[in-house]
Amino acid sequence: MVSIAQILMMILNIAKFIVIVQIIMSWLISFQVLNLRQPLVYQIWDGLNRLLEPVYSRIRSFLPNTGALDLAPLVFFFIIIALQMIIANNIGTFASY
Numbered sequence: 235m236v237s238i239a240q241i242l243m244m245i246l247n248i249a250k251f252i253v254i255v256q257i258i259m260s261w262l263i264s265f266q267v268l269n270l271r272q273p274l275v276y277q278i279w280d281g282l283n284r285l286l287e288p289v290y291s292r293i294r295s296f297l298p299n300t301g302a303l304d305l306a307p308l309v310f311f312f313i314i315i316a317l318q319m320i321i322a323n324n325i326g327t328f329a330s331y
Contacts, residue, residue: 239325250314256282
């Protein structure tokens with residue numbers, strides 16, 4: 235059971251990394267450091283959006299409309315951290331099985 239908890243922690247770490255990359259990339263695109271007309275930048279951006287948009291759309295359905303400010307990535311990031319805390323605090327329970 236400890237192995238399952240470690241695998242879940244690894245998956246959550248990867249998800250957290252992907253969210254951070256998408257957030258930083260969105261800032262760089264907004265400040266025109268990155269240009270979406272470059273094929274590699276567009277492919278990475280499109281891939282990240284396709285990967286995260288289904289999760290973000292579910293979170294946005296619960297959040298109030300804040301206009302141009304999108305809080306879905308922040309909420310998803312907090313959910314990932316909360317899940318990691320829950321798994322880390324209960325890993326001793328998994329070890330007893």
